[in-house]
Amino acid sequence: MTAVAVVRSIALVGLEPHPVRVECTRASGLPGLRLVGLPDTAVREAGDRVRTAIQRAGLTWPQDRLVVNLAPADLPKVGTGFDLPLAVGLLAATGQVPVGSLAGLFAVGELGLDGRARPATGSLPAAAGARAHGARRLLVPSAAASEAALIDGLEVVPVDDLAETVAVLRGERPARRAAPAGVAPAGTGPDLAEVRGQPVARRAVELAAAGGHHLLLSGPPGCGKTMLAHRMRGLLPPLAVDEALEVAAIHSLAGERAPDQPLDLEPPLREPHHTASAAALVGGGSGIPRPGELSLAHRGILLLDELLETPRWVLDALRQPLERGSVVITRARARVVYPARVLLVAATNPCPCGHLGDPLRACACRPDRVERYRSRLSGPLLDRLDLQVDLRPVDRRHLLGPPDGEGTATVAARVLAARQLAAERWGRPALVATTPTARIRPTVRPAALRALADGLERLGRSARAFDRCLRVARTAADLAGSELVTTEHVEEALAYRLPSLEPAR
Amino acid sequence: MSDRLVAACGEVVGSGTDPGALARVVSWSVRPRRSPDALRRAARDHPDDTVAAPSARLATLAGPPRDDDAGAALPLVRAWADAGVRVALVGDPGYPPRVAEGWPEVDAPAWLAWRGHPDWQAPAVAIVGARRASGYGTAVAAWLADAVARAGVRVVSGGALGIDAAAHRAALEQPGGTTVVLGCGHAVAYPRPHATPGRLFDRIVAHGGAVVSEALPHQPPRAGPVRARNRIVAALADVVVVVEGGARSGSLLTAGASAERGRTVLAVPGDVRATGSAAPHRLLAEGVAPCTGPDDLLAALAAVGVPRRHPDGDGTAGGAPPGVAAAPGPPSTLPPAARAVLARHWPRPVRLEDLAIEAALPIPTLLAATTRAAVAGEVVETVEGLRLRRAPAPGR
Ligand SMILES: Nc1ncnc2c1ncn2[C@@H]1O[C@H](COP(=O)(O)OP(=O)(O)O)[C@@H](O)[C@H]1O
Ligand SMILES: [Mg+2]
Numbered sequence: 001m002t003a004v005a006v007v008r009s010i011a012l013v014g015l016e017p018h019p020v021r022v023e024c025t026r027a028s029g030l031p032g033l034r035l036v037g038l039p040d041t042a043v044r045e046a047g048d049r050v051r052t053a054i055q056r057a058g059l060t061w062p063q064d065r066l067v068v069n070l071a072p073a074d075l076p077k078v079g080t081g082f083d084l085p086l087a088v089g090l091l092a093a094t095g096q097v098p099v100g101s102l103a104g105l106f107a108v109g110e111l112g113l114d115g116r117a118r119p120a121t122g123s124l125p126a127a128a129g130a131r132a133h134g135a136r137r138l139l140v141p142s143a144a145a146s147e148a149a150l151i152d153g154l155e156v157v158p159v160d161d162l163a164e165t166v167a168v169l170r171g172e173r174p175a176r177r178a179a180p181a182g183v184a185p186a187g188t189g190p191d192l193a194e195v196r197g198q199p200v201a202r203r204a205v206e207l208a209a210a211g212g213h214h215l216l217l218s219g220p221p222g223c224g225k226t227m228l229a230h231r232m233r234g235l236l237p238p239l240a241v242d243e244a245l246e247v248a249a250i251h252s253l254a255g256e257r258a259p260d261q262p263l264d265l266e267p268p269l270r271e272p273h274h275t276a277s278a279a280a281l282v283g284g285g286s287g288i289p290r291p292g293e294l295s296l297a298h299r300g301i302l303l304l305d306e307l308l309e310t311p312r313w314v315l316d317a318l319r320q321p322l323e324r325g326s327v328v329i330t331r332a333r334a335r336v337v338y339p340a341r342v343l344l345v346a347a348t349n350p351c352p353c354g355h356l357g358d359p360l361r362a363c364a365c366r367p368d369r370v371e372r373y374r375s376r377l378s379g380p381l382l383d384r385l386d387l388q389v390d391l392r393p394v395d396r397r398h399l400l401g402p403p404d405g406e407g408t409a410t411v412a413a414r415v416l417a418a419r420q421l422a423a424e425r426w427g428r429p430a431l432v433a434t435t436p437t438a439r440i441r442p443t444v445r446p447a448a449l450r451a452l453a454d455g456l457e458r459l460g461r462s463a464r465a466f467d468r469c470l471r472v473a474r475t476a477a478d479l480a481g482s483e484l485v486t487t488e489h490v491e492e493a494l495a496y497r498l499p500s501l502e503p504a505r
Numbered sequence: 506m507s508d509r510l511v512a513a514c515g516e517v518v519g520s521g522t523d524p525g526a527l528a529r530v531v532s533w534s535v536r537p538r539r540s541p542d543a544l545r546r547a548a549r550d551h552p553d554d555t556v557a558a559p560s561a562r563l564a565t566l567a568g569p570p571r572d573d574d575a576g577a578a579l580p581l582v583r584a585w586a587d588a589g590v591r592v593a594l595v596g597d598p599g600y601p602p603r604v605a606e607g608w609p610e611v612d613a614p615a616w617l618a619w620r621g622h623p624d625w626q627a628p629a630v631a632i633v634g635a636r637r638a639s640g641y642g643t644a645v646a647a648w649l650a651d652a653v654a655r656a657g658v659r660v661v662s663g664g665a666l667g668i669d670a671a672a673h674r675a676a677l678e679q680p681g682g683t684t685v686v687l688g689c690g691h692a693v694a695y696p697r698p699h700a701t702p703g704r705l706f707d708r709i710v711a712h713g714g715a716v717v718s719e720a721l722p723h724q725p726p727r728a729g730p731v732r733a734r735n736r737i738v739a740a741l742a743d744v745v746v747v748v749e750g751g752a753r754s755g756s757l758l759t760a761g762a763s764a765e766r767g768r769t770v771l772a773v774p775g776d777v778r779a780t781g782s783a784a785p786h787r788l789l790a791e792g793v794a795p796c797t798g799p800d801d802l803l804a805a806l807a808a809v810g811v812p813r814r815h816p817d818g819d820g821t822a823g824g825a826p827p828g829v830a831a832a833p834g835p836p837s838t839l840p841p842a843a844r845a846v847l848a849r850h851w852p853r854p855v856r857l858e859d860l861a862i863e864a865a866l867p868i869p870t871l872l873a874a875t876t877r878a879a880v881a882g883e884v885v886e887t888v889e890g891l892r893l894r895r896a897p898a899p900g901r
Contacts, residue, residue: 197858198858199858199861199868200857200858200861200868200872202868203868203869203872350888356888357640357887357888357889357890362637362779362780362781363637366636366637368666368696371666371696371697371698390888392856392858454880455876455880458879458880458882459876459879459880476869480869487873488869488870488873489873491872491873491874491876491877492869492872492873492876494876495872495873495875495876496872499886499887499888
């Protein structure tokens with residue numbers, strides 16, 4: 001009986017890293033390789049890839065029966081990341097690399113038939129998982145090394161191919177050091193000062209950034225909706241490094257991130273097209289479901305342009321995740337949870353032709369069509385858009401004139417100050433938009449509460465808007481540096497809604 | 506079958522209408538491709554001096570109902586009853602004499618079905634215009650309707666969005682009240698935003714106004730009946746004013762019907778650049794008198810000899826625009842600078858962005874102020890911006 005060689009690796013179930021032991025041994029019996037422990041097709045094919053890679057590297061594929069157990073057996077193992085640990089384990093079990101070199105070693109990576117090492121998706125969350133499960137050294141394909149090296153306290157060993165791997169493990173060659181991808185400077189996006197006019201929308205954008213409120217921009221094409229939404233990114237406070245790593249991990253898993261890309265501290269901005277499927281938006285796919293746009297926008301902005309062109313059922317699929325701040329996808333083999341705390345910015349035309357309320361261009365829509373178009377906006381999703389603004393095109397003169405509003409730096413400073421005020425009040429960083437109103441109420445003047453209830457009733461609005469307005473008012477107070485929410489803050493909050501086509505009074 | 510139908514008719518007839526006659530006319534009308542107007546044409550083409558009352562003549566021409574027709578008519582009459590509708594046949598005491606005038610030569614509906622209080626005898630002004638109305642158009646319609654209804658004049662218009670709705674909304678709480686003429690049956694929820702329970706039509710009825718239709722209860726809106734509806738609007742009014750409408754709009758048809766009925770027609774001058782000005786401007790070019798305010802309407806009413814029933818406080822025929830001057834309202838909730846801007850642009854709505862610049866107010870302050878003013882009813886919010894609900898007093 002020969003020794004069992006164990007190489008450790010990481011299986012990702014969604015973002016969640018699970019440690020996996022790749023146990024390799026020789027057994028008596030017919031020559032061949034037997035893989036046990038719930039491997040999927042890609043993992044079963046690893047046997048063929050690994051055998052070819054070992055032979056190409058000038059190493060020996062033993063004429064024995066080889067048994068590999070992937071433990072724990074009840075954990076689904078998918079993807080190509082087990083090639084490298086499998087090759088190393090087999091070489092150790094057959095005495096071609098010293099078993100002692102495997103102590104504290106984790107390996108993640110795919111092998112080509114030529115023995116070249118290639119990154120599997122999700123190198124970053126895998127590296128974070130390896131560190132969390134006690135890895136000292138992590139063997140990764142060179143292309144994934146700078147990404148993996150973003151994780152502190154882990155020796156990342158980049159390898160180009162199987163030959164280099166063996167040389168390093170035998171101590172014939174010093175391990176190379178991986179250079180971390182570095183951190184991208186924030187604040188390089190477009191500036192808010194480029195937006196002319198639109199003072200109401202600018203204010204709403206500032207409130208949204210400060211309180212994390214979902215925002216609806218309604219207006220004809222070309223009035224600056226997309227422009228404003230893109231500039232919101234620069235208003236959000238930069239991410240802390242651990243937050244940025246969490247975001248990068250999701251992008252790494254989705255294959256949306258080049259491994260040598262520096263760590264981006266700027267919150268993400270995602271802009272799915274309105275023809276995107278529900279699966280593309282919330283996540284899905286066969287096997288272990290991939291994160292969707294909603295999770296790719298985690299801690300950042302999800303911009304849904306042409307909101308009313310998006311099919312109703314797709315919008316409905318967004319509702320629960322928005323509410324919960326995470327996406328839960330259940331499959332036969334796994335239940336995956338992806339974080340999805342986003343600031344939703346929705347943009348829409350006011351009517352099918354886009355010119356309703358335009359002083360210069362007549363709206364060409366039949367009024368009942370406008371009514372029907374608008375009614376699609378109503379309902380549960382609209383209820384979650386705390387701030388709603390109606391925009392009109394800006395006069396050409398303004399567009400050509402000098403900037404007439406503040407720049408990103410000025411507004412971002414106020415946003416940061418407002419968030420700090422909220423964090424001090426509640427003793428921890430918390431977005432106003434997701435704070436229970438029970439915690440907000442004690443900071444509201446009684447007269448302001450009465451003004452809110454009265455205002456909603458007289459303006460013919462549903463009582464459901466109460467909490468929404470209360471939160472926006474809280475953010476307005478934070479921006480003003482005011483500990484108490486006053487009637488004036490509440491009245492401002494009541495103003496952020498689209499004008500009704502048929503006013504109640 | 507026939508007995509049950511007559512009994513059901515007994516529950517909906519207005520004063521002076523014979524349930525048996527109504528049962529006959531309705532049963533005759535339920536058959537496919539039969540319009541009750543064919544009965545009028547028959548009456549016109551075959552005069553019969555032995556029958557005096559138009560409704561009796563209609564009943565005779567319709568004849569006793571076939572069983573299946575009576576069976577089809579029964580649920581329709583019950584739908585009227587369920588909706589709280591009253592029905593009167595042409596020429597009967599419950600039917601407006603000004604509409605019946607000239608029957609059978611003049612095209613008056615065989616019956617009218619109404620909810621609420623139509624107040625047929627009241628002096629009335631029809632305010633008509635496009636569904637696709639501008640902020641200016643709706644503001645003017647509201648201004649005129651508010652002023653004449655305050656003076657005790659009944660406002661009449663269609664049930665559509667746009668100008669019609671603006672006029673009804675402004676008039677419904679005033680002494681004159683307002684009457685909607687539908688282009689469909691009472692059991693059809695059209696247009697939905699107005700016909701939904703608790704919305705505009707119900708509020709009009711609750712405030713002493715009326716909703717009128719010449720159709721069977723389940724008849725859907727179609728282009729023909731909507732156009733035909735305009736002739737009832739014209740017939741119900743003493744004076745007709747066209748506020749806004751496109752080159753081929755129903756407003757022109759209403760104006761035509763009004764002229765046939767001998768009603769005075771006025772037209773509101775509009776923005777020469779706006780497509781909605783085409784109809785009123787064409788009427789003005791054809792010699793129709795311009796309407797530049799409620800004064801012109803009240804003067805036109807006086808000219809056709811209509812007495813005023815509820816003179817308002819100052820006794821002038823709407824000499825001053827309604828609102829602030831006539832009854833000093835509560836003090837303004839708006840910052841003086843903002844109110845001055847809105848007054849200067851009145852009745853045109855002003856975008857918040859422009860208001861902020863012209864009144865030199867920061868956005869949070871301005872938004873808080875306009876919310877307060879909207880809650881107090883001092884301003885109206887439209888898709889084109891904000892405007893004062895009432896005309897500003899000169900110099901204020
Ligand atoms: N308020 C504005 N200030 C400056 N430029 C504007 C503004 N609105 C529109 N533009 C110009 O028009 C282009 C289209 O604007 P965009 O934001 O895409 O409009 P929307 O998304 O509302 O259709 C912009 O790239 C910009 O050049
Ligand atoms: Mg756009």
